Amino acid sequence: MIKIESLSKRYGPVTVVDGVSLTIERGTITVIVGTSGSGKSTLLRMINRLVEPSGGRVLIDNRDTAAEPAHLLRRRIGYAIQGHGLFPHRSVAENIATVPRLLGWKVARIRARVEELLAVFQLDPAAFAGKYPHQLSGGQQQRVGVARALAAEPVVLLMDEPFGALDPIIRTKAQDDLRGIQRRFGTTIVLVTHDMDEAFRLGDRVAVMSDGKVLQYDRPAMLLTRPADPFVSRLTGTGDRALKLLSLTTAAEASEPGAAEGPSVAASASLRDVLSELVWSGAAEATVMGADGKPAGRLTIAAILARGRQA
Amino acid sequence: MNPDAMTVPAARTVHLDRLGTLLSVVGVAALWLLPFVVFKINRIVSGHPRVLFDVLPLWSTLTFYLTLTLVAVIAVAVGNARIRLIAALLGIVAVALVIGGAADALTPPGNRWVRISPGAGFWVLLIALGLVATDAIARLQPRPAIRVLALLVTAAVVAAALASGYFDHLSIMREYAVNASRFAREARQHVLLAVGSLVAAVLFGLPLGVLCHRLPRIRAAILEVLSLIQTIPSIALFGILMVPLGALAAREPWAGQLGISGIGAAPAVIALFLYSLLPVVVNTVAGLARVSPATVDAARGMGLTNWQILIDIEFILALPVILTGIRIVLVQNIGLVTIAALIGGGGFGTFVFQGLGQTAIDLVLLGAIPTVALAFSSAVLLDAVVDVMNKTLR
Numbered sequence: 164m165i166k167i168e169s170l171s172k173r174y175g176p177v178t179v180v181d182g183v184s185l186t187i188e189r190g191t192i193t194v195i196v197g198t199s200g201s202g203k204s205t206l207l208r209m210i211n212r213l214v215e216p217s218g219g220r221v222l223i224d225n226r227d228t229a230a231e232p233a234h235l236l237r238r239r240i241g242y243a244i245q246g247h248g249l250f251p252h253r254s255v256a257e258n259i260a261t262v263p264r265l266l267g268w269k270v271a272r273i274r275a276r277v278e279e280l281l282a283v284f285q286l287d288p289a290a291f292a293g294k295y296p297h298q299l300s301g302g303q304q305q306r307v308g309v310a311r312a313l314a315a316e317p318v319v320l321l322m323d324e325p326f327g328a329l330d331p332i333i334r335t336k337a338q339d340d341l342r343g344i345q346r347r348f349g350t351t352i353v354l355v356t357h358d359m360d361e362a363f364r365l366g367d368r369v370a371v372m373s374d375g376k377v378l379q380y381d382r383p384a385m386l387l388t389r390p391a392d393p394f395v396s397r398l399t400g401t402g403d404r405a406l407k408l409l410s411l412t413t414a415a416e417a418s419e420p421g422a423a424e425g426p427s428v429a430a431s432a433s434l435r436d437v438l439s440e441l442v443w444s445g446a447a448e449a450t451v452m453g454a455d456g457k458p459a460g461r462l463t464i465a466a467i468l469a470r471g472r473q474a
Numbered sequence: 475m476n477p478d479a480m481t482v483p484a485a486r487t488v489h490l491d492r493l494g495t496l497l498s499v500v501g502v503a504a505l506w507l508l509p510f511v512v513f514k515i516n517r518i519v520s521g522h523p524r525v526l527f528d529v530l531p532l533w534s535t536l537t538f539y540l541t542l543t544l545v546a547v548i549a550v551a552v553g554n555a556r557i558r559l560i561a562a563l564l565g566i567v568a569v570a571l572v573i574g575g576a577a578d579a580l581t582p583p584g585n586r587w588v589r590i591s592p593g594a595g596f597w598v599l600l601i602a603l604g605l606v607a608t609d610a611i612a613r614l615q616p617r618p619a620i621r622v623l624a625l626l627v628t629a630a631v632v633a634a635a636l637a638s639g640y641f642d643h644l645s646i647m648r649e650y651a652v653n654a655s656r657f658a659r660e661a662r663q664h665v666l667l668a669v670g671s672l673v674a675a676v677l678f679g680l681p682l683g684v685l686c687h688r689l690p691r692i693r694a695a696i697l698e699v700l701s702l703i704q705t706i707p708s709i710a711l712f713g714i715l716m717v718p719l720g721a722l723a724a725r726e727p728w729a730g731q732l733g734i735s736g737i738g739a740a741p742a743v744i745a746l747f748l749y750s751l752l753p754v755v756v757n758t759v760a761g762l763a764r765v766s767p768a769t770v771d772a773a774r775g776m777g778l779t780n781w782q783i784l785i786d787i788e789f790i791l792a793l794p795v796i797l798t799g800i801r802i803v804l805v806q807n808i809g810l811v812t813i814a815a816l817i818g819g820g821g822f823g824t825f826v827f828q829g830l831g832q833t834a835i836d837l838v839l840l841g842a843i844p845t846v847a848l849a850f851s852s853a854v855l856l857d858a859v860v861d862v863m864n865k866t867l868r
Contacts, residue, residue, distance in 0.1 A: 213771070213774060213775055234777045234778065234779050235777065237774070237775060237776060237777035238776070238777035242772065242775030242776055244768060244771060244772055244775070245768070246766075246768045247768070247772075248766070248768040248769050248771055248773075248775075249772070250769060250772075250773070250787060251769070251791065252790055252791060252866070261776055261778075262776050262777060265776070265777055265778065308772075311776070321775075
């Protein structure tokens with residue numbers, strides 16, 4: 164658990180982060196979203212003390228982060244950034260091994276960890292371990308960057324616009340992969356982005372920042388249905404908010420028992436996708452298929468529309 | 475008329491090599507218009523050019539001209555870089571054999587006063603052939619290891635040729651024979667001055683470069699001061715240093731014991747050190763600036779200490795650029811050390827200035843040729859190192 168207590172950063176007369184307090188639950192993804200200059204990156208960088216706070220404090224598992232030397236703190240916290248920041252003179256394996264080496268892990272343990280991570284990130288260890296960053300595609304470099312951040316099994320992973328340099332198709336894939344990896348390792352992730360869709364897609368909770376303050380910190384659905392501030396609704400956008408809301412709920416969550424006619428949809432599909440499928444096929448209801456491949460329930464168009472209405 | 479009958483097989487056009495043509499014209503002109511070998515009754519009088527046909531047997535002179543003609547034809551018309559290189563080397567060997575043979579033939583037995591010098595024609599021809607050879611090597615794009623190997627082989631061949639005694643009647647070798655023991659001493663002194671001031675400049679310039687990189691506020695001031703030093707002519711800088719160093723040596727006995735005085739090696743090393751600082755500092759700053767900020771941010775974010783970031787990341791990534799600066803400094807220093815002889819610093823310049831004083835041009839060459847060879851060799855060596863670095867640290 165990360166506890167941020169009235170954290171501030173001032174540069175001379177300018178206040179970049181202004182008394183922010185947040186509690187981030189263990190094993191969740193928290194997305195800090197805001198326009199450029201909102202102070203979101205500074206807030207993130209104060210968690211691993213790349214920026215030293217002017218006031219307030221950060222507790223990780225009830226330990227004050229100021230209590231130990233900054234470089235030792237950072238070795239316990241994963242850090243991934245836009246444009247990956249890989250070391251161009253070191254191979255993929257050496258890049259991933261950076262923090263375990265700093266921590267003095269045994270060679271065999273480092274090798275095993277590097278191979279495990281390469282496999283998790285769908286990079287064949289035999290083919291990729293010895294390659295250099297310039298030999299990889301943008302998507303591969305980004306994956307190695309995240310693998311490197313996770314190498315020493317950190318409890319917390321900080322990510323600063325990690326997908327900003329990727330094209331839209333690879334970005335969506337990378338976001339899905341991050342979700343899977345977060346579930347696999349149970350890492351607590353704090354991610355900064357200016358992309359509201361990314362925030363909605365990834366965040367268990369989203370903090371909206373403007374002018375150094377957190378305007379609202381809540382579940383994504385609440386940002387849509389109960390915006391705390393006109394700026395929040397401006398940022399989330401009002402034109403397609405019903406569809407955005409539908410995209411936050413899966414078919415499994417909304418389905419009711421019973422058999423149905425009509426197209427079959429995956430339990431993990433969002434209501435937005437199910438609605439699209441129903442409009443396309445002209446059917447009034449869909450069959451929700453369970454993970455075992457058998458029908459698990461039904462979903463009517465009326466039920467979906469009800470979910471998309473302002474609660 | 476059948477149009478097909480008009481098509482003839484395309485003639486194989488001979489592509490004229492522009493550089494080769496130019497150098498061949500220069501070479502031929504040098505051979506016809508300039509003296510190839512000069513006879514002097516002693517080392518300081520001006521000499522009389524000799525015609526090769528009068529000096530060497532007819533057949534060897536004809537073979538020489540035929541060989542050079544062949545080299546010229548290849549330089550003009552053959553595109554294959556290997557053949558061009560072999561031809562140029564063949565030409566250089568021929569020129570060397572002929573000048574050595576001519577010196578032998580022109581020296582009366584037992585006479586140690588006459589001087590047989592290579593004439594302007596010899597030098598122009600040698601330079602033209604050397605350019606054809608280096609151009610061919612550049613076209614072959616050899617790997618760094620091959621270039622270093624070629625340099626070593628060339629040095630070994632030249633050393634063996636000079637040691638063989640074949641060139642002993644040549645004027646420069648006559649001067650060498652007279653100065654043999656001093657030559658080794660001045661060579662050592664030359665290298666010591668050039669490398670010593672370089673090492674001092676690196677030891678002082680690297681931290682200064684890091685400082686400039688970290689503190690942009692002082693960067694402009696430091697670089698301006700270093701540029702200003704570069705604009706001071708070397709003779710003037712020696713003069714400026716002479717006063718304080720002389721005063722220091724006069725006041726403090728320990729300074730004199732360390733060998734510090736107004737003239738000699740101390741002001742030479744200090745002047746060379748000051749000239750060396752700018753390239754070292756500028757290239758260190760440029761190399762560090764080349765390191766991506768994202769890489770440094772990621773390194774810091776992962777918990778590398780400032781020292782680890784500087785040594786393991788920034789410095790290694792900046793190394794090719796820093797080494798380029800060191801190459802510039804070394805070549806520059808090897809040339810500049812020559813001037814140090816003026817204030818008693820020693821080095822090959824001693825022969826140059828002595829020769830100028832005596833109007834003995836062969837003695838000047840005895841100082842100048844090794845200086846050029848030394849500078850050229852160190853440039854080839856360090857270029858190879860920089861290439862290897864750039865390949866590994868893309």
